[in-house]
Amino acid sequence: MNQRVLPIVEALQRHNDKRPVSFHVPGHKNGSAMPSAGKEFFSSLLDFDQTELSGLDDLHEPDGVIAAAQKLASQVYDSAHTFFLVGGSTAGNLAMLLAAFQQDDVVLVQRDTHKSIINGLRLAGVKPVFLYPEYDEASLLSLGVSFQTVEAAYQSYPSARGLILTSPSYYGWTPALRLLIEHVHDRGGVVLVDEAHGAHFRAGSIFPDSALTQGADVVVQSAHKTLPALTMTGFLHIGHSSKVSVQALQEAIAMVQSSSPSYPLMASLDVARQYLFELMQREDDEIAAHLSEQKRNILNASSKLREAVVPEGITQDPLKCIVQVPDGYSGWMLQRYLEEKYIFTELADHRHVLFFLSFEEVPEWTYDYIGEAVKQMMEQEVIDDCYRPPLLPPSFGIQPIHDNISRREGEQQQELVEESYGEKAGADLIPYPPGIPLFLKGETLIGERYTYLRQWLAEGGAIHGGVKDKKGNWYISIWKKDGET
Ligand SMILES: Cc1ncc(COP(=O)(O)O)c(C=O)c1O
Secondary structure (H helix, E strand, C coil): CCCCCCCCHHHHHHHHHHCCCCCCCCCCCHCCCHHHHHHHHHHHHHCCCCCCCCCCCCCCCCCCHHHHHHHHHHHHHCCCCCEEEECCHHHHHHHHHHHHHCCCCCCEECCCCCCHHHHHHHHHHHHEECCCCCCCCCCEEECCCCHHHHHHHHHHHCCCCEEEECCCCCCCCCECCCHHHHHHHCCCHHHEECCCCCCCCHCCCCCCCCCCCCCCCCEEHHHHCCCCCCCCCCEEEEEECCCCCCHHHHHHHHCCCCCCHHHHHHHHHHHHHHHHHHHHHHCCCHHHHHHHHHHHHEEEEEEECCEEECCEEEEEEEEEEEECCCCCHHHHHHHHHHHHHCCCCCCEEEEEEEEEECCCCCCCCHHHHHHHHHHHCCCCCCCCCCCCCCCHHHHHHHHHHCCCCCCCCEEEEEEEEHHHHCCCCCCCEEEEEECCCCCCCCCCCCCCHHHHHHHHHHHHHHHEEECCCCCCCCEEEEEEECCCC
């Protein structure tokens, strides 16, 4: 197949070349009905914001240009089938769970997972057994679930129908999955992988192996995270020997995505696939040199910065740079000083700032500003007694079947986080980013996770499931206490 063509982009261009008259949705009528402020802002987009007209195919029953574009993506990724997603990995994760499992199936789930997986478990009505990851002692970052944990989980739950993994981590750490996947297949289960941060892995051998090449049944990727695609786009790939059918996935995707998928989003997937193909033609050494120069420039911006050391058994995605801040300071502090200089990073935590690098050039002056931001931060008082636990305490190991992750125990109320010890979470409490629920709705707010939550908020982290008032106090959602109205 010719990877240089762009079926969706070209079909939209052909359509517009005819200067079409619109008696159809969308209401902006190829831009002619758009008020002037919007017209200017969206000018280059409106002509392409079309609907399922003749020649433009239909994402939910594709047999024309969208089918051709998906096929080109499937060839690049070497999948049995690839679907375009216009609701991000969120939609892909929901769909893969709905397609792969039946109500009440027991499913093994890596606990440090994005909230979309948790919500997918709820929608599918399955019974999750959460597997806690291992942690790197130095950085306290997740290493993913170990083979031993999965093996032990199968001993307790031999009827488990499959395993849901998240790999790479948000930070780009990628464990080898092949043995885990084989183990689950040997037991008749399916392996679904949220690979939201790995859409570029096919670009060359300097990147970690995708879960797809290691035999996963279904793999979901956010194209918009690491490839040049518009926000909300993604791919859902089916592996060559997957037990989850194209039909089941097609139906599930149609359930969770709009019946009017955005053509600009789909066209951008076409472009991102072509970009990936061109990256694959570039020499690995050239890409590696480019990315390591960017990383070096960031780290050399100040003698105070270090890169987190990659532990044994983990492959680091070279597109990510995990910068460790000096003791006595937090990642959020550095992130704030960088933002004052209009340098925006992907994520910060207690001790790191995560930079997503670029396949393209970055302005040279950036690095001087990074150096200055570090200097300004170091002029501040150090934080004493900084408690820096891992996100989810590893001591949990395997958590028995979670009896009701959809539990609703009455009305929610907002409570100061300091006053909420011992209460039950009224909503999932989710540090954001990375979007991994710390407490699920109904869980009791105690223990190391509660300490983590307090520390996360005190140091400047944000959460979903809570609100900050003007004075900076955090209120979180809990179930209404007995006797209160
Ligand atoms: C691991 C992981 N999975 C899924 C998602 C959801 O992806 P999207 O924003 O494409 O819906 C995210 C978003 O940050 C994520 O980090």
